[in-house]
Amino acid sequence: MLTAGDKKVRSETFVSRETNEPLRTYSASIKKWTDKINLIARKDANDEAIWERHILDSRQIVPLIPAGVTRAIDLGSGAGLPGMVVAIERPDIHVSMIEADRRKAAFLQTMVATLGLSATVVAERIEMARIAPVALVMARALAPLPDLLVYAVPLLAPGGVCLFMKGRNAEAEIAAAAADWRMVVERFASQTDPDAMILRISEVRRAG
Known part of the structure; x- marks a missing residue:
């Protein structure tokens, strides 16, 4: 059965001077x-919203x-x-960013080069990406949890974890995923x- 850690932890939004x-x-x-290319919703395309609702949220x-x-x-x-x-805050972690939209991928590649990051942009659909499995798979506002797990598990190394940023339907998505997956779920409250x-998810495996 699905095991769910109930901890709710407020993570820091402090941004270091170096980053x-x-x-x-x-x-x-x-x-x-x-x-030009609608990277985010136009209503959020102002300094305060980008910083608070997107960057600090992701941080x-x-x-x-x-x-x-x-x-x-x-x-x-x-x-x-x-x-x-993550690539900016944790230069010790090489981040592969999968993005099928070529215009958005071009933006990511420009940022990687401009900021000198240890990162790679993979301009492919997730299911077509050929990347060796890693210890951490992340996603934000991408798809319901059952679909995220289908995408993530082939790319997740043994003992690896997923960090998924979810909205108000998180509990319903966890319940839906329990039909096909066994996993340990930790919940961390958003600031x-x-x-x-x-959601920090570990020990993921298919049910049955």
């Missing part, structure tokens, strides 16, 4: 590029990354949330959205 400048450069670039993943992770994958990275934020949480 503040590249994050600000990244934020400004999201604003600039959204005018909550960083303290939840298990020790020893050196490679990670961001599924459906879009504007690079949370993959780009940026009272209806949201971050």
Whole structure:
């Protein structure tokens, strides 16, 4: 049966002095590029919303990354949330960002080069991506949990974990996933959205 850790932990949104400048450069670039290719919703394309609702929101993943992770994958990275934020905050982790939209992938590649990040952009559909399994798979606002697990498990190394940022339907998605998957789920309360949480999922395997 599905095992669910009930802990709810408020993760830090503190941004270190060393990463503040590249994050600000990244934020400004999201604003600039959204005018052309809709990286994020246009209503959020202002400095405050980008910083609070997107960058600091994504940054909550960083303290939840298990020790020893050196490679990670961001599924459906879009504007690079949370993959780009992790690559900036954790230069010791090589992040592969999978994004099928070629225009968004071009933005990600520009950011990787501009900021000198240890990251790779994979401009393919998730199911077509050929990447060696990693210890951490991430996603934000991509798909319901049952679908996320289908995407993530082939890319997850033994003993690896998933960090998924979910909204108000998280509990229903966990229940739906229990029909096909066995896993340990830890819940972490979001600091940026009272209806949201971050799921840290481990020991994932098919049911039966």
